[in-house]
Amino acid sequence: MSAQDGVEARNARKVYGTGQEKVVALDNVSIVIKRGEFFTLLGPSGCGKTTLLRLIAGFETPTSGTILLDGTDITYDPPNKRPVNTVFQSYALFPHLTVAQNIGFGLEMRGHAKAEVDSTVEEMLALVRMESMADRKPTQLSGGQQQRVALARALAPQPKVLLLDEPLSALDLKLRKEMQSELKRLQLETGITFIFVTHDQEEALTMSDRIGVMKSGSLLQVGSPREIYTRPADRFVASFIGETNFLTGVLGKDAITLDAGGTLPLGASTQAKSGSKVTASIRPEQIRVIETDAPGSLPATVTESVYFGTDSHCHFALADGTEVVVRLQSPASGDVGLSRGQNVFLRFEPGALMVLEDQA
Amino acid sequence: MFNRSFSISRLPGFTTIAILVFVMLYLPIAMLVVFSFNSGTSVAIWEGFTLEWYPRAWANEQVKDATIRSLIIASTASVIATIVATMAALATTRRKQTRGQTFVYILINQPLMVPEIVTAVALLIFFASIKVATGYQGLGYLITAHAAFCIPFAYLPIRARLEGMDLTLETAAADLYATPWQTFRYVTLPLVMPGAIAGLMLAFVTSLDDVVITLFVKSAGQDTLPTYMLAQIRRAVTTEVNAISTLLLGLTVIMLTAFFLLTRKRN
Ligand SMILES: Nc1ncnc2c1ncn2[C@@H]1O[C@H](COP(=O)(O)OP(=O)(O)OP(=O)(O)O)[C@@H](O)[C@H]1O
Numbered sequence: 001m002s003a004q005d006g007v008e009a010r011n012a013r014k015v016y017g018t019g020q021e022k023v024v025a026l027d028n029v030s031i032v033i034k035r036g037e038f039f040t041l042l043g044p045s046g047c048g049k050t051t052l053l054r055l056i057a058g059f060e061t062p063t064s065g066t067i068l069l070d071g072t073d074i075t076y077d078p079p080n081k082r083p084v085n086t087v088f089q090s091y092a093l094f095p096h097l098t099v100a101q102n103i104g105f106g107l108e109m110r111g112h113a114k115a116e117v118d119s120t121v122e123e124m125l126a127l128v129r130m131e132s133m134a135d136r137k138p139t140q141l142s143g144g145q146q147q148r149v150a151l152a153r154a155l156a157p158q159p160k161v162l163l164l165d166e167p168l169s170a171l172d173l174k175l176r177k178e179m180q181s182e183l184k185r186l187q188l189e190t191g192i193t194f195i196f197v198t199h200d201q202e203e204a205l206t207m208s209d210r211i212g213v214m215k216s217g218s219l220l221q222v223g224s225p226r227e228i229y230t231r232p233a234d235r236f237v238a239s240f241i242g243e244t245n246f247l248t249g250v251l252g253k254d255a256i257t258l259d260a261g262g263t264l265p266l267g268a269s270t271q272a273k274s275g276s277k278v279t280a281s282i283r284p285e286q287i288r289v290i291e292t293d294a295p296g297s298l299p300a301t302v303t304e305s306v307y308f309g310t311d312s313h314c315h316f317a318l319a320d321g322t323e324v325v326v327r328l329q330s331p332a333s334g335d336v337g338l339s340r341g342q343n344v345f346l347r348f349e350p351g352a353l354m355v356l357e358d359q360a
Numbered sequence: 361m362f363n364r365s366f367s368i369s370r371l372p373g374f375t376t377i378a379i380l381v382f383v384m385l386y387l388p389i390a391m392l393v394v395f396s397f398n399s400g401t402s403v404a405i406w407e408g409f410t411l412e413w414y415p416r417a418w419a420n421e422q423v424k425d426a427t428i429r430s431l432i433i434a435s436t437a438s439v440i441a442t443i444v445a446t447m448a449a450l451a452t453t454r455r456k457q458t459r460g461q462t463f464v465y466i467l468i469n470q471p472l473m474v475p476e477i478v479t480a481v482a483l484l485i486f487f488a489s490i491k492v493a494t495g496y497q498g499l500g501y502l503i504t505a506h507a508a509f510c511i512p513f514a515y516l517p518i519r520a521r522l523e524g525m526d527l528t529l530e531t532a533a534a535d536l537y538a539t540p541w542q543t544f545r546y547v548t549l550p551l552v553m554p555g556a557i558a559g560l561m562l563a564f565v566t567s568l569d570d571v572v573i574t575l576f577v578k579s580a581g582q583d584t585l586p587t588y589m590l591a592q593i594r595r596a597v598t599t600e601v602n603a604i605s606t607l608l609l610g611l612t613v614i615m616l617t618a619f620f621l622l623t624r625k626r627n
């Protein structure tokens with residue numbers, strides 16, 4: 001495998017409209033997605049995820065920049081010339097064709113022999129467990145079944161890259177979970193590069209090899225789910241992926257002196273200058289509540305406790321009034337035993353406090 | 361269930377008016393059908409049942425000629441109108457509204473809005489000059505004229521069909537390696553087909569019963585069924601004409617039923 005294997009966008013920029021109505025949907029995005037990777041684009045609505053997919057699929061051409069596939073420039077190739085297939089959010093199954101005909105469509109258009117088309121269709125039907133529905137029309141299928149057909153149809157021509165634009169957003173929670181593991185299984189079995197779009201952060205964390213977090217047309221951070229979660233690049237990423245607490249303070253040597261009092265060690269070194277004012281983040285599950293003072297802990301007052309089933313979210317006020325949320329596992333009784341106004345100490349797990357690199 | 365929404369069928373007198381309207385619309389037609397089986401020649405007095413007018417009408421060379429001419433014109437003109445209407449609908453429905461669009465709609469639907477007699481006179485003058493210049497006297501003029509005024513009838517159901525079509529389907533086809541032509545052939549066309557067939561039938565029926573434009577455009581000896589019947593009735597109302605009308609009515613009913621079934625099936 002050479003270095004350029006996979007999908008690459010180089011300074012891809014997309015501007016819709018002109019003059020007053022000008023929208024910069026993608027602002028010089030550069031990214032390399034490796035072959036065989038399950039890559040997720042994550043970001044709020046309107047941040048340009050679909051636009052990036054459309055550039056890779058060939059439905060749009062970038063205003064400037066290049067799209068490469070395995071090192072070859074495909075920027076201006078029409079969609080039917082690219083070994084890239086899409087699973088559309090609306091599924092876009094052909095209503096006048098049966099399930100089997102839908103799945104065979106791509107191979108047929110490429111002029112494969114009938115026998116070959118038939119055997120691939122059968123294989124695909126088995127892969128998505130839809131053998132019994134081969135002769136139905138799409139309108140006679142449930143949402144989950146249509147989803148499977150859309151997947152099979154996109155996989156049948158064995159593309160190098162599969163693009164999935166929020167394919168699960170129309171499904172209910174249970175079906176969604178099922179399809180998540182189904183997708184993961186298909187990706188591992190076929191070895192095809194998956195580029196998956198979602199704005200569900202949990203979905204992104206559980207399914208992906210790597211995640212790219214986007215915001216208003218820019219790629220903010222790319223990394224493994226673990227990296228993104230534990231080392232968010234900035235405030236936006238930190239708060240978009242999971243919940244988090246922000247604490248301000250002055251940076252010392254491998255430690256931070258919080259405005260709320262106390263000096264705590266940092267989890268990793270930072271590029272910020274010693275002595276500068278910084279923001280650090282810590283996840284709600286990385287804080288313990290203790291009764292008595294101990295080194296590395298801060299005094300706090302309980303302000304609120306919210307029950308969430310498996311866990312409870314307790315809100316605390318630090319000495320300077322900064323709000324901190326702590327996630328506690330709910331005991332059998334469901335009551336975490338903290339009442340409003342109670343004075344306790346919060347102990348931050350060593351190494352959990354991270355300075356955000358982007359202090360803008 | 362208690363339902364507050366407005367319903368015209370609950371207004372007083374609705375049923376009476378509805379029945380009256382249907383009687384006015386269909387009683388004359390029913391009488392026409394009944395009297396086509398009348399053994400006497402009067403259109404007002406029933407003298408007994410007979411089928412003789414049907415074979416008699418068919419035996420009439422002029423009727424046969426007019427029928428064949430009508431069918432040739434209607435089928436050719438409706439096919440031409442449907443092809444043009446399909447292309448027009450493809451060009452006008454699948455893009456963002458532009459300023460020129462309203463103008464295009466008006467242009468296509470012009471025959472529905474301009475009084476038929478105006479179109480007829482205009483065509484007469486236009487074709488007359490061509491006739492003088494080329495010397496051609498054939499059915500081409502009638503076919504062209506019919507095709508032109510049938511376009512809006514074919515256009516409307518096709519446009520309705522295309523407007524309801526998800527454009528993502530064409531994107532999906534392109535994504536699945538279909539060339540633009542294959543996309544049209546295997547996705548767009550099959551999806552438009554029911555609309556196109558409906559349009560074809562509407563155009564066919566419209567052409568079949570046109571009188572005004574045909575009268576103005578036709579050369580001598582180019583009677584279609586409706587103009588022939590009109591000429592006959594001017595002399596005397598014949599039961600033969602009743603029989604032909606009944607047959608035309610039957611054909612129209614069949615076409616309209618098929619049209620209805622085709623446009624309804626999708627939902
Ligand atoms: N065809 C278009 N014409 C004009 N503006 C567009 C067009 N398509 C997208 N945009 C704009 O570009 C921006 C990015 O859109 P895009 O569809 O890529 O967002 P997204 O991240 O996929 O959002 P969502 O999560 O809601 O699907 C948005 O501001 C959108 O309004």
Ligand SMILES: [Mg+2]
Nearest residue numbers: 049050051165
């Ligand atoms: Mg989108």
